[in-house]
Amino acid sequence: MRWPKMTLTKHGIISYERRGAVFRLLNMPETHSELHEAISFYDAKIEEWIARKQSTEHSSLGQASVRYQVLKQAHGKCQLCGIPAALRPIDIDHIVPRSKADKHGRVIKDGKLIDVNAPDNLQALCFVCNRSKRNADQTDFRRKRKLVRDLVPEMIEKEGRRPRIRNLMGQHLKQALAEKLIEEHSEFIAASTKHERASELADLIEVALAIAKEYGYSKGQILALMEKKRATHGAFERGYFYEDDQ
Numbered sequence: 001m002r003w004p005k006m007t008l009t010k011h012g013i014i015s016y017e018r019r020g021a022v023f024r025l026l027n028m029p030e031t032h033s034e035l036h037e038a039i040s041f042y043d044a045k046i047e048e049w050i051a052r053k054q055s056t057e058h059s060s061l062g063q064a065s066v067r068y069q070v071l072k073q074a075h076g077k078c079q080l081c082g083i084p085a086a087l088r089p090i091d092i093d094h095i096v097p098r099s100k101a102d103k104h105g106r107v108i109k110d111g112k113l114i115d116v117n118a119p120d121n122l123q124a125l126c127f128v129c130n131r132s133k134r135n136a137d138q139t140d141f142r143r144k145r146k147l148v149r150d151l152v153p154e155m156i157e158k159e160g161r162r163p164r165i166r167n168l169m170g171q172h173l174k175q176a177l178a179e180k181l182i183e184e185h186s187e188f189i190a191a192s193t194k195h196e197r198a199s200e201l202a203d204l205i206e207v208a209l210a211i212a213k214e215y216g217y218s219k220g221q222i223l224a225l226m227e228k229k230r231a232t233h234g235a236f237e238r239g240y241f242y243e244d245d246q
Helices: 002-010 032-057 064-073 127-132 152-158 170-190 194-214 219-233
Strands: 014-017 022-025 090-094 106-109 112-115 122-126
Touching (some): 002 014, 064 090, 064 122, 090 127, 122 127, 170 194, 194 219
Antiparallel strands (some): 090 122, 106 112
């Protein structure tokens, strides 16, 4: 009862008698009708508070399925640094902080009034990035824009959707390919089955060959260079791990 007592006595709503631990309401209604009116008013306020609390407790953030969807859309990785959940715990972060919510638990996101725990206001961040993100920072780190394989736009159109695509060239393409390499590496690390690892490894090689092409090297030249290095320095098949000289 500590905090209600301190708050209500501070604002002159109640008095408190230590002997017997008795609370007395100050400024009691003088008539019977005023008393019933006051009771009805406060009963309504209590019901409103209970309903709001239950709504928050059963909101979308409290549902495991929503957390799963947020992590699934993030491919189980931090949407800021890209590290997979296998290497660092992933938090569900509010893009617009809960401290910005109104009394009904709603915030303004992209010009729309939504529930603070709505999926549109949630992103996956590793605990390091989440701790570094300030409460006033409302940056949306979800990577909705990324480099995709050449046939993906056509596949999206067959699903009845209209993708917005632009062609990158030069330094912009090199930067996007570098980011794609990091993305594919993270997905390879996070892969849990033999088939998934093989698939992600194929993606990694495909991106590496695309980068080579942008720097003026053909697939044949890269493979020839790989064979040359294998002949002079060996491969990575024996598992030698260099620690130090004796």
